[in-house]
Amino acid sequence: MLAGIAAAAIAVGACTLLIYPLKSSLDPLSLDVVYVPAILLVAAGWGAALGIATTLASLVAFDFFHVPPTLEFTLGSDAGPLIVFAVAALAATLVASVTGRLRVVRERERARQQSRARLVAAADEERRRVVRDLHDGAQQRLVHAVITLKLARRELEAGREPRPLVVEALEQAERANEELRELAHGILPAVLTRGGLRAGVEALTSRVSLPVTVDVSAERLATAIEATAYFVVAEALTNAVKHSRADNAEVKARVEDGALRVEVRDDGIGGAALGRGTGLLGLHDRVDALGGRLLLESAEGRGTVVVAILPVQEQR
Numbered sequence: 001m002l003a004g005i006a007a008a009a010i011a012v013g014a015c016t017l018l019i020y021p022l023k024s025s026l027d028p029l030s031l032d033v034v035y036v037p038a039i040l041l042v043a044a045g046w047g048a049a050l051g052i053a054t055t056l057a058s059l060v061a062f063d064f065f066h067v068p069p070t071l072e073f074t075l076g077s078d079a080g081p082l083i084v085f086a087v088a089a090l091a092a093t094l095v096a097s098v099t100g101r102l103r104v105v106r107e108r109e110r111a112r113q114q115s116r117a118r119l120v121a122a123a124d125e126e127r128r129r130v131v132r133d134l135h136d137g138a139q140q141r142l143v144h145a146v147i148t149l150k151l152a153r154r155e156l157e158a159g160r161e162p163r164p165l166v167v168e169a170l171e172q173a174e175r176a177n178e179e180l181r182e183l184a185h186g187i188l189p190a191v192l193t194r195g196g197l198r199a200g201v202e203a204l205t206s207r208v209s210l211p212v213t214v215d216v217s218a219e220r221l222a223t224a225i226e227a228t229a230y231f232v233v234a235e236a237l238t239n240a241v242k243h244s245r246a247d248n249a250e251v252k253a254r255v256e257d258g259a260l261r262v263e264v265r266d267d268g269i270g271g272a273a274l275g276r277g278t279g280l281l282g283l284h285d286r287v288d289a290l291g292g293r294l295l296l297e298s299a300e301g302r303g304t305v306v307v308a309i310l311p312v313q314e315q316r
Contacts, residue, residue, distance in 0.1 A: 004046030008054040011038035016061045023066065032062055032081040036088045043092035044099045051092030059085045115285040141176035145169040188227055197226045201233050201251055208237050210246060216253040221260060225310050228286050229253060229262045232294075235279045236264035236306040244268025244304055255312060259292070262308040272298035283308070 015035045022031055035058035043051025062081065152165035192200030198216040205212040220226075233251055240246040246268030253262045274280050274296055283306075287294040292310040 001046075001050075004042065004050045007045065008042045008050055008057065011042055012054060012057045012061050014038070015058065016065055019062075019066050029081055031066065032084045035062065036084070036091075039088045039092050040095050043096040047100065048093045048096035051096055052089050055085055055089040055092060058088075112288060115288045118281070118285050137179040138176040141172045141179065145172035145176065148172065189230070192226060192230050193223070196220045197229055197253060200226070200230045201253070204230070204234055204237065205251065208249075209241055211248050212237065213248070213250045216251060217255065219255060221255075221312055224290060225260055225312055228290060228292075228310060229260060229308065231286065232262050232283055232306065232308045233264055235283050236266075236304075239272060239279065240264075240266035240268055240304065243272070244270070246303070258311060260308075260310045260312050262310070264306045265303065267303045270298045270300050270302050270304055272296060272304050280306075 012035070015038050019031045019034055022034075035055075039051055039054050039058060042054045059081075062085075146169075148165050148169035152162035152169065155162040155165060189200055189203065191203045196218065197220075198214075198218050201214055201216050205214055221229075233253075237249060237251075240249050244266050246266035249264065249266040251262075251264050253260060255261075272280065274284055274294075280294075280296065284294045287308050287310065290310055292308060295307040295309070296305070297307075298304040
């Protein structure tokens, strides 16, 4: 704000000084337009209020320094400059409104680009995690099983008992299968892909260590919508257990007016914020990528409400 006031003062002063050499060849009352570009620049940079204030300051400066003195304030009986400054004030308001909207659009686009960059980074990290888990877990067990089976075949060809080796290979293969199932569950639960959002949420709440009331419609939606809604519920319930110290939680999901509204409410201590952890910020990015909105209410001592609104008409 101080920078805007300083810029306005400099602009008015510069315009006032600029008019002096022009007065010798032009009518002083026709030089009021010199102030107009400065007024519009101030309004574009610092808003309508400062633009109008600059207009008034310009009017006073023009009247005091460049208009022949009369007994009347502001330009004597000539209404021409008054009209110019009035139009300048209206134009300043319009310019400030347009530039303000453009600024909001740019901020939203910047936030969306940052959100997409975080999604790409998160996806890359997730791929690296999957590769690492496959290499260190299931792949090693499967290699062990293959080697053990080859040893069992040699034992069998040599006429010796291969049963212990076969049993060992079978155990390694079963463990590899379990690890692959757990890895796939972390990516996207099978119950969600087979049974939809309600089945996925019911399976999720059955593993949560607090009572959860579920009211989710059975309607099937696009995979991306169901997956995002599922992860919203999962993250919100995880926070309710780990951080909110809640005793009860409630999950609702319904399609209303072309959008899926997912609401997770708990009776914990509140105090959550989007910028305090990567979980909620990651959810915001997922929801934003689908053109939706993530809302958070978490006043201290009043529990937490997480709401995701996901448009479904374009996703079908």
